[in-house]
Each structure stands twice: as C-alpha cells, then as structure tokens.
Amino acid sequence: MTTASRFKSLWNSPVGPKTVHFWAPLMKWALVIAGLGDLNRPAEKLSVGQQTTLAVSGLIWTRWCLIIKPKNYPLSASNFFVGLCGVYQLARIYKYEQSKKKIEA
Amino acid sequence: MWNSTHFWGPVVNWGLPVAAIADTQKSPEMISGKMTLALAVYSSVFSRFAWMVTPRNYLLFIMHLTNCGAQLVQITRYVSFHGGMSNLGKMIEMEFNQKSPAKENEN
Numbered sequence: 001m002t003t004a005s006r007f008k009s010l011w012n013s014p015v016g017p018k019t020v021h022f023w024a025p026l027m028k029w030a031l032v033i034a035g036l037g038d039l040n041r042p043a044e045k046l047s048v049g050q051q052t053t054l055a056v057s058g059l060i061w062t063r064w065c066l067i068i069k070p071k072n073y074p075l076s077a078s079n080f081f082v083g084l085c086g087v088y089q090l091a092r093i094y095k096y097e098q099s100k101k102k103i104e105a
Numbered sequence: 106m107w108n109s110t111h112f113w114g115p116v117v118n119w120g121l122p123v124a125a126i127a128d129t130q131k132s133p134e135m136i137s138g139k140m141t142l143a144l145a146v147y148s149s150v151f152s153r154f155a156w157m158v159t160p161r162n163y164l165l166f167i168m169h170l171t172n173c174g175a176q177l178v179q180i181t182r183y184v185s186f187h188g189g190m191s192n193l194g195k196m197i198e199m200e201f202n203q204k205s206p207a208k209e210n211e212n
Contacts, residue, residue: 019157020150020153020154021158023150024150024151024153024154027147028151030147031140031143031147034137034139034140037139038139045134045135045137047124047128047135047137049120049124050121050128050137050140053117053118053120053121053123053124056117056120057117057120060114060117061118064110064111064114067110067111068111068158068160069158069160
C-alpha cells in the first residue's frame, strides 16, 4: 500500500477528519484544557453543580464511547480526563468548605 | 432500555444544562469564562455527534442543544459583568502580559 493510498483511506475513513466522529473527541479535549486552566481558580469561585456533573458524566461517558458504533477510544480517553478533573475540583471545593467550617468553629 | 448507558449517560449529562440554569441565579463572578466557552462549543459539536451516531441518541441531542443555549446565556452574563467585549480583550491582554513580563520589558 502506497503512502498516498494510506492517507486516502484515513481521509475517507468512517471516523476520519470528514466526520464528526473525528472532531468530537478532539473538541472534548477542550473541556479538559479548560478544566486544567481552572485548576488554580480559587475554590470559592468554583461551581459545585458544574463540577459534579462533569465528574459523573465524564466517567459514565468513558464507558458509553466503548459501546457505541463506531467505537471511539480517543473520545473515551478524553471523557476519562474530564471526569478526573471534575473529581479533583470537587475535592478542592470540599477541602475549602471544611476549612471554612474550622474557621467558623 | 432503563438498564443501558445509552439512557443513563444522557440523563446524567442533563446535569450540565441544569447546573448552568441554576447558576444563572448566582453572581456572575462564579462563571468560569474558559469552561463556559468550552462547554458551549462542545455542546454544539456534540449535538451533531449525537445525531450521527448509531444508534441515534435523541435524548443526548436535545440535551446538548439545551446546554449550548444555557452556556451561551452564561457567556453573555460573563461578558456584561466584565464590562463588555472590549474590556474583556484588555483583561486577556493584561493577563497575557503578566505571564510574560520579559516581552513587555522588551517593548
């Protein structure tokens, strides 16, 4: 198989750059990047609802991507990191709330 | 159907628009510009994804449409709280210059 025909088959693949199945996982990494950018955001400015949903849905979607057609491993991976980021932020919020209670006590 | 991830995945993801709608009642200080913008773009891409995937996932599709709208509402609140688009541009430029003070000294 020549390089040209290999590129052509990748380009025309059902999960190739002409399809949303390709761009969707790439896009989801933007959530991971935004999450990482927010790691240093002060804990009192984090939204509990948003982080909870990101954590739970990230982890559920990690599995969904492996049972749809076509299977989407990159999307599964990015969802895993979205979930992980959300869990980390929730831990930060929890720590902050606990330290607030200590100060009040 | 009630046992499948095809159902519970989208149900859980409804938390995103619900959280955003709940957050519209809170101070716009709580809005993370980066995350909200990322979520808005993400939901617009994934509305199409949900439509094109096999099996087609209508619940996910509607959820992403709603989320896109909700995040856009938050973006407008964020922009108006920070004094409009031109002010935001200056803010971002200042933040950029803070991270690379050497460049500013050059100028």
